[in-house]
Amino acid sequence: MSNVETWWPHLTIAAKHRVLADLSAPIDAETAREIEAITGETAPSRLSPSDEAFIRTQVEAVD
Numbered sequence: 058m059s060n061v062e063t064w065w066p067h068l069t070i071a072a073k074h075r076v077l078a079d080l081s082a083p084i085d086a087e088t089a090r091e092i093e094a095i096t097g098e099t100a101p102s103r104l105s106p107s108d109e110a111f112i113r114t115q116v117e118a119v120d
Contacts, residue, residue: 059096061108065115067095077116080109 068076072088083103084092092100104112 059092059098059100061104061111064092064095064100065112068092076104076112080104080112 065073068088068091072091075085075088081103084100089100101108
């Protein structure tokens, strides 16, 4: 399974918005495809608590 630190910085703004809309929701198919393209690995179906914590530390303005 892919590591959030590897793929989060490379997601598109739209994908980041989709994830940030609800960190506890399942990862949508479009975002999963992006993660898989970035990592070459299967995307997680949801974020783990540690993934959520990492993303919270990385939040910046994503206009």
